[in-house]
Amino acid sequence: MPLIVKDWLADHVELPAGLTAEQLAADLVKVGLEEEAIHGAAVTGPxxxxxxxxxxxxxxxxxxxxxxxxxxxxxxxxxxxxxxxxxxxxxxxxxxxxxxxxxxxxxxxxxxxxxxxxxxxxxxxxxxxxxxxxxxxxxxxxxxxxxxxxxxxxxxxxxxxxxxxxGLGEEVLEINVTPDRGYAFSYRGVAREYSHSTGAKFTDNGLVTGTEPAATADGFEVRVQDDAPINGAVGCDRFVTRIVRNIDPSAPTPAWMKHRLEGSGMRSISLAVDITNYVMLDLGQPLHAYDLAQVSAPIVVRRAVAGEHLTTLDDVDRTLHTEDLLITDSPEGAGSRVLGLAGVMGGASSEVGPTTTDVLVEAAHFDQITVARTSRRHKLSSEAAKRFERGVDPLLPAVAAQRVVDLLVELGGGMADPAVSDLDETGAPAPIALKVTEPTRLSGVEYTPEQVRSTLEEIGAGVEPAGEGVLTVTPPSWRPDLTEPADLVEEVVRIQGYDQIPSVLPAATGGRGLTAEQRTRRSVARALAEAGFVETLSYPFVGTSEYDALGLPDDDARRVSLRLVNPMADDKPLMRSNLLVTLLDTVRRNVSRGLTDLAVYEIGLVTCPVPGAPAAPALPGGVRPTDEQLAALAAAVPDQPRRVAGVLTGKRELVGWWGGGRAAGWEDALAAARLVAERAGVDVVVSGDAERMPWHPGRCARLELADGTVVGHAGELHPKVVEALGLPARAAAFEVDLTVLVGAASGEPVSATPVSAFPAAKEDFAFVVDGGVPAEAVRSAIVAGAGDLLEDVALFDVFTGSQVGEGKKSLAYSLRLRAADRTLSAKEVRAVRDAVVESASAKVGAVLRG
Missing domain, CATH: 2.40.50.140 (Nucleic acid-binding proteins)
Incomplete structure (x- = not known):
């Protein structure tokens, strides 16, 4: 972000005496240039x-x-x-x-x-x-x-x-410039905005004055051979060259220039380079200085040929792409010598050195998209690229080149060569038709026609009447972002003051509340929080090592992940295909910092690409894609269901004066998964014979819909996963597909169940079953036998031992029975008891324990 030195800013606009960095920041934020930071004095004291x-x-x-x-x-x-x-x-x-x-x-x-x-x-x-x-x-x-x-x-x-x-006692303001306002990457642009904000007198030092020398026949020849323009825009439409001879290579950069450069975040290198950087920061036009002895005419601007290489000024050898725009000094394809990446960085072969006496100055105008793609492709964000990709004034090259020449003559003792080259294929900005009522219509603030006109003229636009209530507005050359009426409206609102826009909360249309999915999502989040879980958020980016830690088999469908072209981190280039993979990383980080008693959950999207699915098409820039292209893009977007996942480690009930606490277990994970389904309004069937990593075989439950659709898993994590992630023993987890649950919900409003005024009857059962029979299977059998009179059933004891036999276990359940319209008779209770025993025996082979 640009750093602003106040005494340099004063070269362009009148600043009041005693202006502080805080006040400067307040003035600039009024016109949309936000304060990033204020850097204090570098040195204090004597x-x-x-x-x-x-x-x-x-x-x-x-x-x-x-x-x-x-x-x-x-x-x-x-x-x-x-x-x-x-x-x-x-x-x-x-x-x-x-x-x-x-x-x-x-x-x-x-x-x-x-x-x-x-x-x-x-x-x-x-x-x-x-x-x-x-x-x-x-x-x-x-x-x-x-x-x-x-x-x-x-x-x-x-x-x-x-x-x-x-200059070590000055505060320096750092501002944040939005991508559409590249002109603010210069003191010229910031000064203009300060003038808009305060009314201070502004002097535009970047205007064409007519004193710049015209092109001569003997100027250093430049050719543009762009046979592969991007979006119809030629990569270079303006290229100015100037020559300064007999510069003293030992001439130092003056202290005032060093102070300004260093205060603006650039280190001093040499006089010639410092001057080009100084003019770039001052006016916003990137420039480049070549050692004239190392460059041969003509300079050719062309696209790269496959297989070409360039060693840039940062001493990195770069393999070039056919979309890269190059500066070369020979017209013949791959046989020419590459001098630099146009608009990004020069090459090492022609840089100005300590013995350079003759300098060739380049001031050009390059296509924004071309420079932006090259900069990102090579991960090379230079000061020049930052400006070109945001848009540079195409009228600046001649002005900036003349400024560099003047400074090289004044400070370096050089002599300006009369030869001038100016290849100029630029065009005037396209005029825009604007209704004078449009700013009022879009902003809700009353602006008079005179306010609209004067504001647009203030930003440098040409304004002419074009019929009743319509203006023809020609944007200034330094504002390539102004292309349609809405852009001009934004300028009127910005200059007149955002604070004039009232804060009005729009009235909600009746019947337009939250969707069913939104309501379910909030209900699930609230229920898990009430159950003692803490919500977390994690980035959806993973690598294969995370899948390895979960023990996923090589052929597991969850290993099929969408790979990012430009990942934030090289070791995490994939989009997660399940939620536990990133949630467990959050748990691992907390455990490593000493927080071992955890109950956390996350609600988020996962990406599930289909192998062999068509790739997304490359859409053109600057124009609206066709319906066919949009349809192809939509078809290529993989499914992104929303999941709910949770992890429990350590103590579920903490140790205290009330007792020794209780460790979290698989049953807590299963209860949380069931709670999610309950809040989604869906009945699920639990099966205890699931085998699915990262869960422990035999301690993993599968949750299904009535039609057999699997909606999730819950249980104890596999010991190898626990060891790989450094988690406490017996950690448990669940993951449920919320999108499937929402789709399976009936959508009918939930009816309240009448509260019975009659007393409940309580019955306890202790069933002996085989050790491999899941408790949920026994519970389902009890529910089926109890019928409509069953109000609640809960497992309250599990016992194994010689008393119940080898390979057997005793499961004790408490039932609460109640009728809505009467007190249950002993006969009715006995009938329910008999039906429960019969159902448990028939379905799971349970025997009532004596």
Whole structure:
């Protein structure tokens, strides 16, 4: 995001005295440029200019030689002998040099407080600073000698405030620029917005004045050979070149320019490169400087050929794509030499070096989509790419190139070559017809026709009447985002003030409440929370290692996952096909941090692609896809059902004065899964013979609809999964398909069950069954036998031992019976009891325990 140095902004717009970064941020946010951060002063305390009076080398036993210096830091800071003693280990300065000295009480970036301290047999009463220690560069080879960094000796006095001199006491505002407002990536653009917000006088330093030299016949030849334009737009429609000769390669970047560049987040490199960066930040036009001796005419702008490579300025060898737009210096296909990725980054072969004396300046205008795709394809987000992909003023190249030439002549001692090349195929922005009532209609705020007209003229648009109540608006060249009436309406609303728009809550249309699925989702979430579960959210991105940790077989359908083309993390390129895979990662992270007693759940979408399904078509940009293309896109979108999953570890009931607590188990996971189905209004059948990773065989229940459709699983996790994830032993989990449950619900309103005023009859049963018979099967048999009089049934005891026989178990159930219209007689209760015993015997072979 752009960093704004106030004194640089003042070159374009009048700023009031004493303007703070906070007030600047408040003014800019009114017109949509949000504050990202305010960066405080880099250095605080007494940082002053010092003159080295004495410098005595002192070899040390460790082989290092330090310098004992006496430095004049001004009368108000010197000791009785007119100087301060400072120990310094650097050797790139000498007696008489003017340096930056941090006195005790100074705080350097880090933070690094300075104090007087004894070292190497002396009391060092301060520190002579390097560029890196001051936070204004990366050079740590030696001390910052001010006269070697663009400061004139006659302008420096010992004791002078070096914080103000180096610009280290200023606050810098960082702003957030939306993708459609690329012009705000420049001081020119931000100043314009400040003027819109406050009415301050704005001077546009980026306008074409007519003094820019026209193209000459002997200009450095440029050709554009783009045979593969994207969306019909040629990759380059403007290319200006200028030449400056006999530049002094040792000429330093002046201190004022370094200060502005570094305050704006760019480090100083060399004079020629610094000037191109400075003009880019100032006006918004990216530029590039070539060593003229390393470039051969003509320059050719073309698409890459398959198999081509380029080593960019960051020393990375890149394999090029046929959509990449290149700058080359030969017209012949793959045999030409590639100089750079157009609009993104130059190549290393032609960069300006320490011996460069003749410079070729490039100022071009490239297609936004081409640059954006190249930048993302090569994961190379340069300052130039950030601007080109958002849109750059096509009228700027000649103005910016002239500015670079002027600065190279002024600061580098160069001479401007009269040869000029300007390949210009740009067109004027398309006019837009706008009804003067449209801003009022869309915003609800009354704007007069004069307000609409004056606001559009204020942003730089040309406005002409075109009939009754209609204006023809020609957007300014620096606003490629203005293409339709709604864009112009947004500008009127933005400049007039978003705060004028009233906050009105629209009236809800009758009968337009939540959908059945939304109501069910909220009900399920509320029920699980009431049952003691905590809701979590996780990213839906996974890798094969997560599936491995769950022990999924190689042929498991859940391993078929949608692979992302541009994943957020290389180790998680897949979209999850089940919910437990990411929920368990959340549990693992919590357990690793000491939280072992957990009950968490998540409601989220999973992606279930079908193997062999057609791939999504590549849709064109800038135009509406056809109905056939949209239909093909919809057909390629995989199914994305909504699931509910939960995990329990450690204690379900905590240890306390009330007792020893209770560990979470498979029954808690099954109860939670049943609760989800209950809140969805669906009856499910539970089968206890399921085998499905990541659950433990024999301790996993399958939940089905009456027609046999599987809706989920619940139970204890497999020991290998528990071990792989580092979870507490006997952890349990469930996962239920909420989309299937919602689809299976009747949709009929739930009728309240009348509350009986008659007393209940209670009966307890203890059945002996084979050890492999699920408790749920016994419960189902009891329900079937009890009939309509059954109000509730609950398992309250499980017993195994010699008393019930080898391989047997005793399951004890409590039944509550009640009639709505009468008190049950003993005969009726006995009939129900007999029916329950008969049903349990017939269905699961249960024997009533004596």
């Amino acid at each position: 940082l002053v200019v010092g003159r080295v009076l004495e410098m005595t080398p002192e070899p040390q036993k460790n082989g290092k030689t330090i310098n004992w210096c006496r430095v004049d830091v001004g009368p108000e800071h010197n000791d009785e002998e007119g100087a301060r003693g400072i120990v310094c280990g650097a050797h790139n300065f000498g007696v008489g040099d003017l340096v930056a000295v941090s006195l005790p009480g100074t705080v350097l970036p880090g933070p690094f407080p300075i104090a007087a301290r004894k070292t190497y047999g002396h009391v060092s009463d301060g520190m002579i600073c390097s560029v890196r220690e001051l936070g204004i560069g990366e050079d740590h080879d030696g001390i910052l000698v001010l006269t070697r960094h663009g400061f004139a000796a006659e302008d420096l006095t010992p004791g002078q405030d070096a914080i103000a001199l180096l």
